[in-house]
Amino acid sequence: MSSSPLPVDPVLLRSLEDRLGHRFSDPGRLILALTHTSMAGVDRTMVGRGYERLEFLGDRVLGLVIAEWLMERFPAEPEGALARRLTALVRAEALLEVAEAIGLGAFIRLAPGEHDPTGAVKPAIMADACEAVIGALYLDGGLPVARAFIHVHWTPRLEAASGPPQDVKTALQEWALARGRKLPLYETLGRTGPDHAPVFEVRVTVDGHAPVTASGSSKRAAEKAAAAILLRIIKTGTA
Known part of the structure; x- marks a missing residue:
């Protein structure tokens, strides 16, 4: 999956790559991961193009990496406890926290009407774009690159949990x-x-x-x- 939707300032893109810890061989993947479907109203060539497919992929990559990590970290815990930990770590709130930590909102491209009343990027869009970025990292650098990003940004959340979250x-x-x-x-x-x-x-x-x-x-x-x-x-x- 490669794309180059709407030109982006290369200096701005490089600053995000620094935060992600990866230089993209195909920057179009990262640009697409930052592009909301509402941009179709800004540029008709963007119709049907946005981060949803990368979001779909990123969701699965995140789940796989976290599940593998939990299996290694808590070898004595039963499946139910691991499942509760997994749910807490992959939910939208966790993705939003990571997106905010890397300042992702400043890079997301969307139509003005998609911002919240304060002019900020809506939390749900931030969380979705974070998953899309994980998908883009996976496509561009493989599982090791995606895993490295996830481990860096999810370690504080994993360490903060004293036990499996309770339903x-x-x-x-x-x-x-x-x-x-x-x-x-x-x-x-x-x-x-x-x-x-x-x-x-x-x-x-x-x-x-x-x-x-x-x-x-x-x-x-x-x-x-x-x-x-x-x-x-x-x-x-x-x-």
Whole structure:
């Protein structure tokens, strides 16, 4: 996959390569990884071209490298614990933190209307572009180059975790049981949206607290969102 969408200042591109720790043999790969599909509205030659395919690849490369790393780092942990660690390390929040750490937002090319109200690059776009950059690193330098970047920028996140992250539904259940209360009750309140993009609304109830409602793209996602909200309420001292 090679491309050279819209010219980019080579000095600017070189400064990003310095942050990534890799000189691209095909700079077009990096440029494409920084290009949002909204640029098609700026240049019609960009229609159908953007970072999505590289994002798709980068997501898989990141997952592979982190999974391999966790297997080596925690040889005695069962699959469930490794899976929770993996989920925490590859989620959008982690990608956003890395994108911000390397100042990726200054290099992403997108139409003005795609910025947030403050003029900054939206967090979701930052996270997606970070995955795309990983995909570009993999294509240009192979797995060793992508792995080196991931290890440098994910080591602080790996080291910060004292143990496998706990699923929020499990955490809420254990909180209730520890206090002699009934198990959390989840109720599906409704489903909206088209079949390809459904939105489920779920309510969770725990004795001693007002019910909390949240939504998600699946029942499980909505339940987890509701549990997370209720746990935050509990941790503020209202338990």
